[in-house]
Amino acid sequence: MSEGKTFKIAVGPVHPALKEPVQLNCEIEGEQVKHVDIELSQVHRSIEWIGTRRNPVQVVFLAEKICGICNICHTLCFCEAVESIAGIEVPARAHYIRTIAAELERIHSHILWAGVAAHELGFDSVMHYTWKLREKVLDTTEYLTGNRIGKAIVTIGGTKRDIEEKQFGKIREACNYYRQNFSRLRDIFLKDPIIKARARDIGILRRDDALSLCAVGPTARASGVKKDVRQDEAYAAYPDLDVKAITPKELLGEIRGDVYDRIAVRLLEVLQSVELIEKCLKQMPEGKIAYESKLAKVLSDVKQLKGEAIGRHEAPRGEVFHYLKMVGEETPYSWKVRAPTYNNILSWIPMLKGAQIADIPIVAASIDPCMSCTNRAAIADGKELGNEKLHRLSVEKTRSLKKGPGSERGNCN
Amino acid sequence: MNLKALNKSLWAFHFNSGSCNGCDIEIIAALTPRYDVERFGIKLVGTPRHADILLLTGPVAMDMKEKLERVYAQMPSPKAVMLIGNCGNSGDVFYESYSLVGPADRIIPVDVYVPGCPPRPEAIIHGVVKVWQKLEKEAKK
Numbered sequence: 001m002s003e004g005k006t007f008k009i010a011v012g013p014v015h016p017a018l019k020e021p022v023q024l025n026c027e028i029e030g031e032q033v034k035h036v037d038i039e040l041s042q043v044h045r046s047i048e049w050i051g052t053r054r055n056p057v058q059v060v061f062l063a064e065k066i067c068g069i070c071n072i073c074h075t076l077c078f079c080e081a082v083e084s085i086a087g088i089e090v091p092a093r094a095h096y097i098r099t100i101a102a103e104l105e106r107i108h109s110h111i112l113w114a115g116v117a118a119h120e121l122g123f124d125s126v127m128h129y130t131w132k133l134r135e136k137v138l139d140t141t142e143y144l145t146g147n148r149i150g151k152a153i154v155t156i157g158g159t160k161r162d163i164e165e166k167q168f169g170k171i172r173e174a175c176n177y178y179r180q181n182f183s184r185l186r187d188i189f190l191k192d193p194i195i196k197a198r199a200r201d202i203g204i205l206r207r208d209d210a211l212s213l214c215a216v217g218p219t220a221r222a223s224g225v226k227k228d229v230r231q232d233e234a235y236a237a238y239p240d241l242d243v244k245a246i247t248p249k250e251l252l253g254e255i256r257g258d259v260y261d262r263i264a265v266r267l268l269e270v271l272q273s274v275e276l277i278e279k280c281l282k283q284m285p286e287g288k289i290a291y292e293s294k295l296a297k298v299l300s301d302v303k304q305l306k307g308e309a310i311g312r313h314e315a316p317r318g319e320v321f322h323y324l325k326m327v328g329e330e331t332p333y334s335w336k337v338r339a340p341t342y343n344n345i346l347s348w349i350p351m352l353k354g355a356q357i358a359d360i361p362i363v364a365a366s367i368d369p370c371m372s373c374t375n376r377a378a379i380a381d382g383k384e385l386g387n388e389k390l391h392r393l394s395v396e397k398t399r400s401l402k403k404g405p406g407s408e409r410g411n412c413n
Numbered sequence: 414m415n416l417k418a419l420n421k422s423l424w425a426f427h428f429n430s431g432s433c434n435g436c437d438i439e440i441i442a443a444l445t446p447r448y449d450v451e452r453f454g455i456k457l458v459g460t461p462r463h464a465d466i467l468l469l470t471g472p473v474a475m476d477m478k479e480k481l482e483r484v485y486a487q488m489p490s491p492k493a494v495m496l497i498g499n500c501g502n503s504g505d506v507f508y509e510s511y512s513l514v515g516p517a518d519r520i521i522p523v524d525v526y527v528p529g530c531p532p533r534p535e536a537i538i539h540g541v542v543k544v545w546q547k548l549e550k551e552a553k554k
Contacts, residue, residue: 014480016459019437020429021477042476043431046510053509065506068435068531112438115445131445138442149435149531372433 006034011360013042018364019116020371024348028357036352038345044375051335056082056302057295059332060155063322066337067373068149069112072098072105073315074337074373075154077322080235080311082156085326086302092237093287094158099237100171100280101145101153102313103273107178108137109316110266110273113368114189117263120361121198126188133181140174143167156298158290168281175274182271189263190251199260203351203363206257210347217318219344219367221247222265223257229314241279246272259366266368303330315340317368339373422454423545425495426464426488430481430517432471435531436498440468443534450538461487466544469523472500472507473515485521491551493544496523497537499530 318340
């Protein structure tokens, strides 16, 4: 092949290495990736737009369907936003239940990810082992909420279900199970020479890149950015729990920001979540689980709100951010969801530059991407701004500029 | 159509048409040790050209419609489609969305419907058994 000649290959949207539809357009020279471009929007479901046509109590159910893996974080963020507009005070016990549910979700998500990462590396037996470990947390979730995946435990002003004293035993049992299996998991992922060879110094995200690309969650922490919403802007029961952002330095003694570091951070976070759940069980206060148990009363309280608010939560993949604006109508005027993958996806570009084609699957998986959370459209004045519309707006602006000075504002309705 | 080709274990291709991941992780859960359908030789394959069943999840987003049709066309006959999850079956909470073209059976023929949000792995396994029975019945004709 002649020197400097590049070829383009498209990975995705339907591809066995990607669990969800997204398209990576890679420019390659020989085996080396020279440049990467990402195409989103394959699975845009217009959830925010639907949300502006339903009342806040209904939107809670919609928020849960944004993502199947981290459904607590979206409902929690939305409820936080509604609560802060309405001035609803959530009972302390509800905060603890929310925290336990969120941490169980983190264990579930990180172990699931570990299995996917092992699968991408070609270790299917490890994938089966980790998914077997994961069943314990799913059993616990089912025991507490009635469902394996869709938990539906968070509601506006509190939670829908209580965690009673007699249920603590099963949760502690699950915590012990993960404590006991942690060392095995650590040995598999961090001591195996093949995993080390495939993950060490692969897909490096430098600290300054992580900062300038606004990476969040384990992706940022593995590059040495001590960023964690639970630590920086503690919400729910986290202020009582003293959470510290985890970097790979604690386990490995150094920070390189590669795939291996991201594995280490996620493994440590499983242990951290176990500790947080145990602390929550110890400190759980008595009291109500919701400020109001009658849904009709909650609905009448949140129907005609005026104001805007945000909700933030440290999801397993990083910070989730919901913006909500209500203008005195039954339905939200605007609802914006910014999921962690939206920030992290751009770090694919520095990670993949110079990597080999064979590294694309593991590097892509290393940020734990979640496309169903990420695909959003801009909404302006109640009209959705899709790709076509944006293009038309752009063309209109050029046209108006051509007409001469005075009309440069263009038609932006 | 020669359905005798399906006498052996069914191989599946998983297609995500805009699902929330809930059904997708339950499909993998059905394959992994707790439920372990791999012991019957049922497994996920990397390309639709090797697959007997299409496991379809999600409400079919506009962008994915054409890709779904192409993947379905690439599967060799005889083939079956299993639709997993409420949103593909009926639209569920997204029924009024502007960017969805589902329910999925308007786009490709569906053989077995597995409702649930998400359905439990047991339900997914039950769906696979239904596909099998259906194909066997057709083979005897």
